[in-house]
Amino acid sequence: MSEYIPSWQIRAQFCKYLSDLYAKEVPLYNKLASMVRQINKEVIVKHPELGLNIRDVDVISAERHGAIRLGKPQELHMMAKVFRVMAMFPVDFYDLTKSGAKRQPVISTSFRPISLNEIEKSSFRMFVSLLQPDDRSFFSAEVGEQIKKNIENRDFFSKKLRELLTEYEAQGGFTQQQVDTFIQEAAKIFTWSQQATNRKLYNHLMDNGLAIAADIACFANPHLNHLTPNSLDISKLYDFMAEEIPENLKDSIEGPPLRKTRILLRQTSYKAVVEEVLFIDESGEKAKAFHKARFGEIEERGMAMTIKGKELYEKALKKYMENGNQDEFAIIPDSYDDLYKEKLGYYMYNAASQAKDNMSCDIDELVASGDVHITPIRYEDFLPVSAAGIFASNLGNYGVEKINQEETVYTKEQLQDIIGSKIHNSFAIYEQQSTQSLINTYKELGIWDKIDNKEELEAKTNYIET
Template sequence: MSTISQWQLRAAFAARLSRMYGQEVPAYTTLVDVSREVNEDVLRERGSDAERLGSISRVTAERHGAIRVGTPQELGQVARVFAALGMRPVGFYDLREAAASAVPVVSTAFRPVDGEELARNPFRVFTSLLTPADPRFFGADLRARLETFLAGRELFPPELLTLADRAEKERELPEADAERFLQLAVGAFELSTEPVDRAWYETLEKVSAVAADIGGVRSTHINHLTPRVLDIDELYRRMTNRGIEMIDTIQGPPAWKGPDVLLRQTSFRALAEPRTMRAPDGSIVSGALRVRFGEVEARGIALTREGRTLYDDLVSRADEQASRHPAEARGDIARAIWEQHLPGTEEDLAAQGLAYFTYRLADDRPRDGSRPPTTVGELVQQGWVRTEPIVYEDFLPRSAAGIFQSNLSGKGTRDNDQEGVAYDAAWLSGAVGRDVLDPFALYARQQTDSLAHVARELDLTTLTPAPSPR
């Protein structure tokens, strides 16, 4: 009997989800088309350098989705669905603190973690969990009503969860079961046609449009789906020229002459989508909700903890200077700061321990019988090994919050006189029923494993590494 492996399930799920979302949000198809055009042009212009951070086949197929759930139980169930696809929760993001407006969620990202699995299909889903217990957003009465509403809905049918558990355990499914799993999984994220209780939705919307999108409906849905592009500035220009209204900025690091690092993101603005609404008198009326949008991303090199600390410091400097010079474009301010303080080459990023790289033996390494040096820096300088940057596979809380904020219909309400509820990765691990992995540890392991392989191949009993990533 033919079987479908986890990575094949993941690739098929991502492709079907993309087709479904394109039918629901036609502007997303335009975004995908423009992304493909830009990538083809960049590849022609830059040649192999364009594939420094991933093959063009990977970049073209790459997607990340975003969903929102309301309870730890729902989060645990969605974790089972994604585990069937070989995806694990990585990273903890507190968007409550990253956003100036009301975004009462904490988040993680489900994704593959093995390098080979990422190369096959790097599909990831940024998943946000509502925080009804936070009194800054929800008073006692509203919290009770919200938790009762959430407890009374079912997002994922039992048959889907049973198939998901089987796929996780066996790491594959028979072809017929795989097809059924994909039908149910994609269906769980389709936009529901069930009428929305208008009064209840508007009650939550006064607090936060994000809260209403999660707790004001009886289902979940794809909030956005994101292709990857090699030149996000050019994509922004082309989308604008096509008459697509984009948000005001590109989130993340500025465009600059040095290596791309971390993640840059932007989106077209959320569109008003027709929805049927249930009025207080029980009648069904036509309405519209503006909650879904089309995001696009450009990925760079993963930074170490030291690199990330430097990045956060540079962001703070840019914020401070922008507040003192409001007439000057923030992007220009940030670019000048980056070029002054961030190393301008991959070699310097590696030498200073600011970014993660893998190391492999060079095909044209010395073969004159000489012994190789025993430090990573000398191995690179003398041509024994080559470095390859590790792609940043994760997210930036400030950027995610910025995208959310740019697509909200209002700022909502937030009572900062109340003390917020503390959440962290350990709490989220308990909520999801699985360890939420540390992305820094995953990148460090990739780098360390590659160096261990180099040492074995060169018969080096000691190998002094680059500055140790932590």
């Protein structure tokens, strides 16, 4: 019997395949990836305390995530099956219809690995958005029905891909030969087709600032909107991009301002490139046009924040969006020690000494004494306002005006029903990882039996169910 390939290897191979594909389709992306590697090399050389090797710059600079947009629930349900092969599960619910001035007519989730072992081997994730044509604050009833009719019979999942998914469910794994075919078939979904339909609907949506809806509703397949290499210094990279591609550069960096301690996620991009498309109407008549959808994004990930820390960030962000004053973020401490003391971030624990007689069982005392080292856990998720801002700026519209005041309520439970599986909670995932490292540290120091809340700690490590 042939050996099955680990899910993380399938995920890594898929990421590499998409990277090569996107570099060929969008030459400017290739230039961006080269700039990322150049700046990362400089950071590695200048900051040896990071413990990074310049020989690993390609791995360090590799894509951390991609993004696609889907048009109907059936598409999302099938995409979830594709991602499941790569151990990528839905995490968190993002309602971009409520993103203030940057609002867009989609709800989203992120498909990503959720176990620490899987993340460490390949952290590639996919931000997936689902269009909401029935949302009357964006679309009239007539336009919403036109959108649904235009994609009603669309099916970009090949027969071979469906057969492979059935085989995977029966076997519980793939051989390398099956992986190769699976990646080729799955990648077709993300490939730029250049073919579009219903130019009248397309023009109406574009004229009304609904570029995302036009991109979703009028093309044969969703295509990859962007891939995102990892930057070690996004501020320095942004300045470099301003010199190299100033006419294409997004006007700002989304997320927290520059700090000594990196928190959550910072993102920027070059704007969507203009590409030629061919519209084919029902009568077969063809007409050339131009479309902007695909862009290059860069990210710099910082520390995952606790619920308390995230609420503090959201409070600062709300005030910043009201007055544009970055000093609002000063309410968040800018040292890892203070962030730890105030329980604003998630950390991994590691024993830094041998077991001792009369050793404290208080973790904060152990950290203060140096018997335990703490390391910030990297944030693996997204920020809804930042995501909406990236979408809006790259399609030339900073949010969409309401056509009426009717508000549609979207919930995580609704999206779960469409996907057919649980949407995981990112806070619980980080809590699990941190707590497991704490338990391991207690055991290594020989004090686990003295800990009073063992049952509570063990319960936190049993959260994830796949």
